Amino acid sequence: MKKTISSIIVVIVITSMLTSCKNKTTNKNETASDTSKTIREKVLTAEEQKALTPDMVIQRLKDGNKRFLDNNLTTRDHSSQIRDAVQGQFPKAVILSCMDSRVPVEDIFDAVIGDLFVCRVAGNVLNEDMLASLEYGCKVSGAKIIVVMGHGHCGAVESAIKEVQLGNITQLLAKVKPAIEESKNFTGEKKYTNEDYVNEVVINNAKIVVKEIMKKSPILKEMVDKGELKVVSAAYDLKNGEVTFFE
Numbered sequence: 001m002k003k004t005i006s007s008i009i010v011v012i013v014i015t016s017m018l019t020s021c022k023n024k025t026t027n028k029n030e031t032a033s034d035t036s037k038t039i040r041e042k043v044l045t046a047e048e049q050k051a052l053t054p055d056m057v058i059q060r061l062k063d064g065n066k067r068f069l070d071n072n073l074t075t076r077d078h079s080s081q082i083r084d085a086v087q088g089q090f091p092k093a094v095i096l097s098c099m100d101s102r103v104p105v106e107d108i109f110d111a112v113i114g115d116l117f118v119c120r121v122a123g124n125v126l127n128e129d130m131l132a133s134l135e136y137g138c139k140v141s142g143a144k145i146i147v148v149m150g151h152g153h154c155g156a157v158e159s160a161i162k163e164v165q166l167g168n169i170t171q172l173l174a175k176v177k178p179a180i181e182e183s184k185n186f187t188g189e190k191k192y193t194n195e196d197y198v199n200e201v202v203i204n205n206a207k208i209v210v211k212e213i214m215k216k217s218p219i220l221k222e223m224v225d226k227g228e229l230k231v232v233s234a235a236y237d238l239k240n241g242e243v244t245f246f247e
């Protein structure tokens with residue numbers, strides 16, 4: 001009887017050791033797979049921001065968008081992020097986006113508090129105050145990239161195509177007109193109801209705003225010439241959440 005009990009104990013101990021060993025292996029694998037994943041964003045310090053290049057920031061934005069597409073957003077401790085960010089801000093990028101409620105900018109790049117400057121206006125058009133904000137974000141606060149991001153089904157672009165005239169909206173829509181002109185060689189139907197045509201105008205609009213920024217801001221142009229900054233256009237697809245960059 002004693003022998004049977006001690007045999008059972010030996011079996012339990014061996015089984016327990018094997019299970020523990022298996023768990024350790026699993027943990028090791030999880031760690032390995034975690035490190036192979038993209039860098040999770042955290043509140044940046046001045047030194048961390050300084051160490052980033054424009055290309056590194058574009059890659060991080062792409063990685064963040066991939067996590068958004070994979071439904072793999074970072075679980076955040078917002079209280080701790082608020083405390084980390086209170087002493088100063090060192091965002092890595094400025095996003096000039098449309099105001100559309102279906103384009104949640106921080107979410108689509110899986111960004112944290114203090115991570116992005118987000119300038120929003122219908123049709124992601126440019127004006128003096130926007131330009132000043134971009135200069136502040138980059139020259140004063142050290143952001144490494146400006147992304148002018150349009151999006152599919154943009155009401156501002158569709159209204160500009162429709163030639164809507166209404167109060168102050170009229171002058172805003174006039175700013176989209178150069179993109180309509182730029183899209184004059186589009187081969188399909190040039191109507192606001194044609195999704196492909198609207199997308200073409202959206203992309204041309206973002207590209208034109210990039211050129212305007214370079215033309216109207218000697219400060220930002222100098223930063224680009226020195227390799228300290230990149231200004232790129234992008235488009236957000238409302239249907240699947242994907243951001244396409246045009247570098």
Ligand SMILES: [Zn+2]
Nearest residue numbers: 098100154155
């Ligand atoms: Zn829009």
